[in-house]
Amino acid sequence: xxxxxxxxxxxxxxxxxxxxxxxxxxxxxxxxxxxxxxxxxxxxxxxxxxxxxxxxxxxxxxxxxxxxxxxxxxxxxxxxxxxxxxxxxxxxxxxxxxxxxxxxxxxxxxxxxxxxxxxxxxxxxxxxxxxxxxxxxxxxxxxxxxxxxxxxxxxxxxxxxxxxxxxxxxxxxxxxxxxxxxxxxxxxxxxxxxxxxxxxxxxxxxxxxxxxxxxxxxxxxxxxxxxxxxxxxxxxxxxxxxxxxxxxxxxxxxxxxxxxxxxxxxxxxxxxxxxxxxxxxxxxxxxxxxxxxxxxxxxxxxxxxxxxxxxxxxxxxxxxxxxxxxxxxxxxxxxxxxxxxxxxxxxxxxxxxxxxxxxxxxxxxxxxxxxxxxxxxxxxxxxxxxxxxxxxxxxxxxxxxxxxxxxxxxxxxxxxxxxxxxxxxxxxxxxxxxxxx
Amino acid sequence: xxxxxxxxxxxxxxxxxxxxxxxxxxxxxxxxxxxxxxxxxxxxxxxxxxxxxxxxxxxxxxxxxxxxxxxxxxxxxxxxxxxxxxxxxxxxxxxxxxxxxxxxxxxxxxxxxxxxxxxxxxxxxxxxxxxxxxxxxxxxxxxxxxxxxxxxxxxxxxxxxxxxxxxxxxxxxxxxxxxxxxxxxxxxxxxxxxxxxxxxxxxxxxxxxxxxxxxxxxxxxxxxxxxxxxxxxxxxxxxxxxxxxxxxxxxxxxxxxxxxxxxxxxxxxxxxxxxxxxxxxxxxxxxxxxxxxxxxxxxxxxxxxxxxxxxxxxxxxxxxxxxxxxxxxxxxxxxxxxxxxxxxxxxxxxxxxxxxxxxxxxxxxxxxxxxxxxxxxxxxxxxxxxxxxxxxxxxxxxxxxxxxxxxxxxxxxxxxxxxxxxxxxxxxxx
Numbered sequence: 001x002x003x004x005x006x007x008x009x010x011x012x013x014x015x016x017x018x019x020x021x022x023x024x025x026x027x028x029x030x031x032x033x034x035x036x037x038x039x040x041x042x043x044x045x046x047x048x049x050x051x052x053x054x055x056x057x058x059x060x061x062x063x064x065x066x067x068x069x070x071x072x073x074x075x076x077x078x079x080x081x082x083x084x085x086x087x088x089x090x091x092x093x094x095x096x097x098x099x100x101x102x103x104x105x106x107x108x109x110x111x112x113x114x115x116x117x118x119x120x121x122x123x124x125x126x127x128x129x130x131x132x133x134x135x136x137x138x139x140x141x142x143x144x145x146x147x148x149x150x151x152x153x154x155x156x157x158x159x160x161x162x163x164x165x166x167x168x169x170x171x172x173x174x175x176x177x178x179x180x181x182x183x184x185x186x187x188x189x190x191x192x193x194x195x196x197x198x199x200x201x202x203x204x205x206x207x208x209x210x211x212x213x214x215x216x217x218x219x220x221x222x223x224x225x226x227x228x229x230x231x232x233x234x235x236x237x238x239x240x241x242x243x244x245x246x247x248x249x250x251x252x253x254x255x256x257x258x259x260x261x262x263x264x265x266x267x268x269x270x271x272x273x274x275x276x277x278x279x280x281x282x283x284x285x286x287x288x289x290x291x292x293x294x295x296x297x298x299x300x301x302x303x304x305x306x307x308x309x310x311x312x313x314x315x316x317x318x319x320x321x322x323x324x325x326x327x328x329x330x331x332x333x334x335x336x337x338x339x340x341x342x343x344x345x346x347x348x349x350x351x352x353x354x355x356x357x358x359x360x361x362x363x364x365x366x367x368x369x370x371x372x373x374x375x376x377x378x379x380x381x382x383x384x385x386x387x388x389x390x391x392x393x394x395x396x397x398x399x400x401x402x403x404x405x406x407x408x409x410x411x412x413x414x415x416x417x418x419x420x421x422x423x424x425x426x427x428x429x430x431x432x433x434x435x436x437x
Numbered sequence: 438x439x440x441x442x443x444x445x446x447x448x449x450x451x452x453x454x455x456x457x458x459x460x461x462x463x464x465x466x467x468x469x470x471x472x473x474x475x476x477x478x479x480x481x482x483x484x485x486x487x488x489x490x491x492x493x494x495x496x497x498x499x500x501x502x503x504x505x506x507x508x509x510x511x512x513x514x515x516x517x518x519x520x521x522x523x524x525x526x527x528x529x530x531x532x533x534x535x536x537x538x539x540x541x542x543x544x545x546x547x548x549x550x551x552x553x554x555x556x557x558x559x560x561x562x563x564x565x566x567x568x569x570x571x572x573x574x575x576x577x578x579x580x581x582x583x584x585x586x587x588x589x590x591x592x593x594x595x596x597x598x599x600x601x602x603x604x605x606x607x608x609x610x611x612x613x614x615x616x617x618x619x620x621x622x623x624x625x626x627x628x629x630x631x632x633x634x635x636x637x638x639x640x641x642x643x644x645x646x647x648x649x650x651x652x653x654x655x656x657x658x659x660x661x662x663x664x665x666x667x668x669x670x671x672x673x674x675x676x677x678x679x680x681x682x683x684x685x686x687x688x689x690x691x692x693x694x695x696x697x698x699x700x701x702x703x704x705x706x707x708x709x710x711x712x713x714x715x716x717x718x719x720x721x722x723x724x725x726x727x728x729x730x731x732x733x734x735x736x737x738x739x740x741x742x743x744x745x746x747x748x749x750x751x752x753x754x755x756x757x758x759x760x761x762x763x764x765x766x767x768x769x770x771x772x773x774x775x776x777x778x779x780x781x782x783x784x785x786x787x788x789x790x791x792x793x794x795x796x797x798x799x800x801x802x803x804x805x806x807x808x809x810x811x812x813x814x815x816x817x818x819x820x821x822x823x824x825x826x827x828x829x830x831x832x833x834x835x836x837x838x839x840x841x842x843x844x845x846x847x848x849x850x851x852x853x854x855x856x857x858x859x860x861x862x863x864x865x866x867x
Contacts, residue, residue: 008509015509018829021788022806043508079809082785083829 005088005095014042016080017087024077025089031058031416035074035089042096051100054093055107055174059132060125060415062171063154065094066163067411069259069290101170106177108136113179115139116203116429121188124152125411126208126402128175129418130425135178137426142202143180146187148236152210153403153411156233157260159267189366194373198397203432204425207373207384207393207400208418211363211408217255222313224321228260228360232267246356248272253324253352254302255279255310256360257287258408262294264358265302276302277352281309281329281342305352307331309344314351323351363408373398383407391421392428399425438748443741447752449695449718450611450636452570454481454544457712457752458736461699461720462487462548462573462615464519465730469532473539478730479737482544483536484639484720487521487575488529488564490556495523502726503658505648505674512727514674516648518659518666521550521575530567537568548615549604550575557600558607565608574604574635576626577617577642591617591642594629601633613637613697616682618675619645623682624689631694638686639697639720641679643669672723676701680714687715687757703732705739712752713759774845776818777801778837781810783830790824790834798823799848816846 005013023036034053041050054061068074070090078086100107115138120127123145131141149155151168176182188194197205214227224246226234234243252268254261257280268276278297280287284306287294298304307329314323328348331340365382375395377385384400386393391401401417403409445456460466460475462484472483489495498518505514522529536545547564549572551557561572576591590596597614604612614630616623618641627638645667649658657665679700686692698716702708703724711719724732740752749755786809794802794811801817802824804810811824825834 012509018785018787018789019792020786021792021804022809024786024809079785079787080829 004098005091007095007099010092010095010099011042013088013092014039017043018079018083019043020079024079025074025087028074028077029412030073030410031064031412031419033057033061033064033074033093035087035093038096039087039089039092042092047096047099048105051096051105052107054096055100058412058415059129059175060154060171060411062094062097062167063125063163064412064415065090065092065097066167067158069410071290071292073412106174108174108178110177110179111136111138113138113140116433117142117201118204118206118425118429119144119197119202120206120208121194121197122152122208122210122402122404123150123182123184124208124210124402125154125414126210126418126421127152127206128172128180129415130206130208130399130401130421131180131418132175132178133419133422134425135175135180137422139426139429141180143182144186144188145182145184146189148185150182150184152208156236157229157263159232159263159270160235161266161270162263189369189372191371192374195375195395195398203397203429205398206391206418206421206425207376207398207404208402208414208421209365209369209404210414211365211403213364213366214359215362215364217310217359217361218313220313222315222321223319224355225313225357225359228256228264228358229363231264231358231360232260244271249274250355251275251277251353252356252358253277253279253354254358254360255324256362257282257289257306258360258362259289259293260363261358261360262289262297262302264360265297266300268356268358269300269302277305277354278302279305279308279310279324279326279352281307282339283307283331286339307342309342311349313357321354321357323353324357325349325351363403365404369404376400381407388417388420390424391417392424397428438745438750440741440745442750443744444751445737445741447717449697450571450613452544452611454718455542456481456737457716457718457740458708458733459484459544459546459697459718459720460725461722462546462575463722464517465722465725467522468524469535472532472536475725475730475733476536476540476543479733480543480730482546482570482718484546484548484573485522485529485533485569486524487548487550488526488560489521489523489550490560491526492556493552495520497523498659498661500659500661503648505670505672512672512723514646514648514670514672515723515726516646516659516668516670517643518661518668521548526563530563533564533567533569544570546571546573546613548573548575551600554600554603557603561604561607561612565610569610571611571613572604572608573613573615573639574601574630575615575642576600576630577615591626592620594626597626598629598633601630601635605634611636613639615639615642615699617642618678618682618700622685624686624692627686627689627692627694631692635694637695637697638692639699640682640686641675641700643671644675644678646670671701672727673701673703673707676707676710680710683711683716684714684760684763687760688763703727705736705743708736709740709743709755710759712755713757714763715757715760717753717756772841773838774820774843775836775838776815776820776845777813777822777824778835779811779813780833780835782833784810784833785830786810787829789827789829793823793827797821814846816844819845 017039026034026036038050038053074089075086117140120131120143123143135141214229252273254264265276308326309329311325316322328345329342332343334340369382370378377394384405391399399421401421402414459482466483467486501519503516504512507513547569549560614635647657683698696716697718698711699720702721708719791802791804791811799817799819801814803812
């Protein structure tokens, strides 16, 4: 993977920045990050100012610097692209946040928690961003997390080789310093429980539970078949040892073509898999994963089996998986603006011998998750209906954002939802306060 | 004309150099082991690190140097508190013998610094007796911690004349005086050196300066165990100062001595600029400290290709060639005016031109936010050209002379409505 910047490398990259008037990069971030401003500050040796600029806008600035697909966000707009290549904005941002920690620079002073209590369900990027923003404004924040530790997708969804848990711990420290309280191993999953929080001392609730159920390929799941959620979170669960044993020195197949599939393949490699196959039924360029992720994955010797459709699992009598039957596909002619569809090639079935399979074709909301907030409108996929402009649900006092609203999306979008929700929760509670006076 | 027709050799004070490029007296010319490697690399000669006569113990401060950075660019300048050679005289002289034996065609210039008349004479004589082809009198080292030496002499003009005359009486080889730039006028001390019999002038030594303060301990760098000092600044940052002094001495008819140019030279372009303003040899230290002896290959190749292009066969035909076009600002023809000209085909839309024109120029640019392109209001352009200095693309902004009928728009007067409140009378010469 790409090396992180040190001071001189970050400065060299910042020196390439043209310091554009009305910087286009600053319009390319879903979370309103202002690279034009923080890079200028860095160049002017105003390093703390640069860190402040990032962090005040995005409490997860370091995580976003690492995880953002910058090539299609801020960096896509970079004027330097017209000279040769864009400024590596994400890497400069990540460096600055890390440098701030190295020099012990704290951006925020601890706020006085004088305002109302707000409950947040889920401690992923959306929940953290909302919690930090509200805490800065003096609200008393409790984040409920069903898992043992906070972080959501940052801890249980992204493999450590891409985003280390020590780094997450440091990002979380800033949030804890703001006075945000975490209630871990505390799922909010009983019927009506989310809405009941409004009667238990919380004046507003932000639902940011994310998507943690996996979409299945086949109904059956023989021993040795995992979904991406279980596989990627395994280092933090009781599956840790058994997954490791099943992968080390073995043949692993990952099914899917998105970023999560790339993460699963990479994680299997770090666990010491002998061979990792990536099975995808469409073409290389049709994969939803970012171009750099795909190329990195290819170069790290993941075997890409594109244009292959999984048909069924092959098992031994004990029920354990030994292979996958695949059909070769080819792309049908283009129809209008639709993606070219894969069509199976006749008599092309073949079997790939594998010891473990990871299904990584997407996440979805838990079944019956809508029952936890019966007064909140949801759609047929159990996604919560809100306008992303205000993150207000159909029930007063309840707000929602992140993947449980958007469907599978980026960390940076979740961060923005958290901020939007914080603004609107603040406005809602101010109004409520005013009407009581 | 091609490369083989080009003769880079030059006669300087009757001594033949195979090219104009020498090591200056500094850390890069500290020993024969180093100098030999520089000769192998292509340097034509050396001004050896300034000798001392073992009477004054020389102990260099530690650490000795500090780099001056600009953004990500390293060593735009160098700060240095190193003094003259700390080696025993006989070791240095043995190195002289070695160099002359092994490299008879290369020029060995002995830099010397005395603390008394006798010592100047002594060092001159031993240098000559052990193979030095020339002498350079160090009147300018800015970091000698001993009174009566280095730049202290360079500022006491009668001492320059006296010591030069002493040396001239002691030896028959040519003598060059190396000047400090830490004065307002170099021609005067140079004339004193000439009066004493100097055959050439070398300039500039390092510029007295402070390049950086360590903000954690509030101490200028190099931080020598808690203390810093004003010391010698060198490197690209001082080139304009060096070019200025060289050109002033070259223009001084009364002086009319050969000049050895020093100060911020790294590339053949820098070297050529010194030559065009009157230098016939070129001395380099900081460029070598930054990049090593190998840069001489590029000095030679670059200068040769330039001479081929301009059909000039001998370096001496370049010496001082830009001096006729060098004047003082009062001689400029102010009737001729122009403005910036924009060709936006290759524009990348960064808008730096717009920012600087607005905040430092004539506000002659508008910004088309939709297209991300500057729009020039021609009549407002001051022709400062700063837009072209910040533009990241070559050839977008050029200068265009305007016809004499063209009139520049005056800057807007914001207080037009307040003129009736003006408290002012036009100035009248009494």
